[in-house]
Amino acid sequence: MRLTILGGGGFRVPLVYGALVGSEVRELTLYDxxxxxxxxxxxxxxxxxxxxxxxRIADDLDDAVRGADFVFSAxxxxxxxxxxxxxxxPLAEGVLGQETVGAGGVLYGLRTIPVALRxxxxxxxxxxxxxxxNFTNPAGMVTEAMASVLGDxxxxxxxxxxxxxxxxxxxxxxxxxxxxxxYVGLNHLGWLRKLTTSDGRDLLPGLLADPERLGSFEExxxxxxxxxxALGSLPNEYLHYYYFRRETLASVTEAAETRGEFLDQQxxxxxxxxxxxxxxxxxxxxxxxxxxxxxxxxxxRAASGGWERDACDLDGGGYDQVALAxxxxxxxxxxxxxxxxxxNNGTVPELPADAVVETVxxxxxxxxxxxxxxxxxxxxxxxxxxxxxxxxxxxEAAVFKDRDAALRALxxxxxxxxxxxxxxxxxxxxxx
Numbered sequence: 001m002r003l004t005i006l007g008g009g010g011f012r013v014p015l016v017y018g019a020l021v022g023s024e025v026r027e028l029t030l031y032d033x034x035x036x037x038x039x040x041x042x043x044x045x046x047x048x049x050x051x052x053x054x055x056r057i058a059d060d061l062d063d064a065v066r067g068a069d070f071v072f073s074a075x076x077x078x079x080x081x082x083x084x085x086x087x088x089x090p091l092a093e094g095v096l097g098q099e100t101v102g103a104g105g106v107l108y109g110l111r112t113i114p115v116a117l118r119x120x121x122x123x124x125x126x127x128x129x130x131x132x133x134n135f136t137n138p139a140g141m142v143t144e145a146m147a148s149v150l151g152d153x154x155x156x157x158x159x160x161x162x163x164x165x166x167x168x169x170x171x172x173x174x175x176x177x178x179x180x181x182x183y184v185g186l187n188h189l190g191w192l193r194k195l196t197t198s199d200g201r202d203l204l205p206g207l208l209a210d211p212e213r214l215g216s217f218e219e220x221x222x223x224x225x226x227x228x229x230a231l232g233s234l235p236n237e238y239l240h241y242y243y244f245r246r247e248t249l250a251s252v253t254e255a256a257e258t259r260g261e262f263l264d265q266q267x268x269x270x271x272x273x274x275x276x277x278x279x280x281x282x283x284x285x286x287x288x289x290x291x292x293x294x295x296x297x298x299x300x301r302a303a304s305g306g307w308e309r310d311a312c313d314l315d316g317g318g319y320d321q322v323a324l325a326x327x328x329x330x331x332x333x334x335x336x337x338x339x340x341x342x343x344n345n346g347t348v349p350e351l352p353a354d355a356v357v358e359t360v361x362x363x364x365x366x367x368x369x370x371x372x373x374x375x376x377x378x379x380x381x382x383x384x385x386x387x388x389x390x391x392x393x394x395x396e397a398a399v400f401k402d403r404d405a406a407l408r409a410l411x412x413x414x415x416x417x418x419x420x421x422x423x424x425x426x427x428x429x430x431x432x
Contacts, residue, residue: 002070015289017048018052042057086260113395193233241415326338347371393405
């Protein structure tokens with residue numbers, strides 16, 4: 001089996017390689033527009049000391065995807081410097097700037113979608129039987145754009161939902177492998193609404209009623225027992241930006257640097273040092289990775305009282321493990337239940353059939369099919385409808401270079417409080 005990773009110079013690629021050890025993948029091809037980063041990632045992989053698939057570096061996009069069985073798209077258009085701009089431009093207008101949420105997410109999508117569509121077109125031409133697994137953020141928006149070319153052969157993944165399920169199951173006293181769950185929403189905008197044991201008991205009501213157990217894991221501390229009890233579900237961690245928008249905006253504004261600035265300096269420093277001394281690449285990568293994970297969503301934790309992530313919080317299943325589980329289910333046909341970003345196809349009747357949602361899917365050799373779910377409450381559905389309008393406007397703007405659609409995408413976002421602000425953000429972004 002042949003696997004290609006686009007964005008092969010990405011920081012997380014060694015994790016994927018490690019997960020592939022002992023798998024059916026015999027050749028891993030990496031491609032990136034930054035050859036220096038690719039060389040560093042290869043040095044890190046060599047430092048793993050793992051007997052994994054043969055490693056190949058592609059010369060260009062066509063060389064990378066031609067004949068592949070699976071293509072992982074993990075690109076970052078504009079690099080971490082682009083993320084810094086996506087965060088700082090909205091913050092200068094007094095609204096949230098974040099990689100996938102708010103105006104920052106819209107700006108990132110506008111820049112990324114044209115490149116993602118080019119990838120989809122080359123895969124369709126050169127590897128028509130390949131499955132594309134999209135890691136690229138904003139994952140739901142980008143997956144929906146790529147699906148206009150690839151149909152159901154592109155599937156988006158995220159490790160936030162599986163991390164939520166695993167942490168909640170453990171807090172409720174259950175083995176995460178022994179529960180089923182009802183999870184539905186959009187990428188970075190979803191809710192865990194049931195956590196069911198093999199004998200049919202729903203553990204979620206008991207967990208929501210127990211402040212002590214809620215305080216034992218990340219989402220419980222992030223949202224607080226009072227709000228979770230009133231809400232009646234466990235939200236994805238990114239919903240903290242929506243439910244506690246004043247607090248998170250204040251925390252981000254008061255911070256000495258944005259998350260993007262931290263990563264730009266941290267990862268830039270790592271690649272510089274590792275490039276200068278490849279023999280230390282693995283040790284440098286491991287230290288950088290641990291710091292990156294421990295500081296994840298630091299501004300939201302600061303806004304909810306300030307606390308450190310513990311070992312349970314860090315157990316998210318990981319992009320690497322989610323991707324491997326998906327790839328195995330698609331290639332073997334053995335079947336799996338995974339939370340994925342796929343076309344709606346009636347799962348949420350109020351959304352178009354081709355709108356990408358994030359929900360529980362049955363996966364086998366024929367693809368990933370969203371499973372039926374209970375109806376959404378009006379509050380959750382309202383947010384989904386509004387954010388889907390934002391995503392679709394952003395896709396329209398990126399495809400047709402439509403400034404009015406770009407303005408709609410920004411102004412309709414619930415975290416942007418004025419069309420005038422949206423227009424200034426659009427103009428500021430164009431100047432960069």
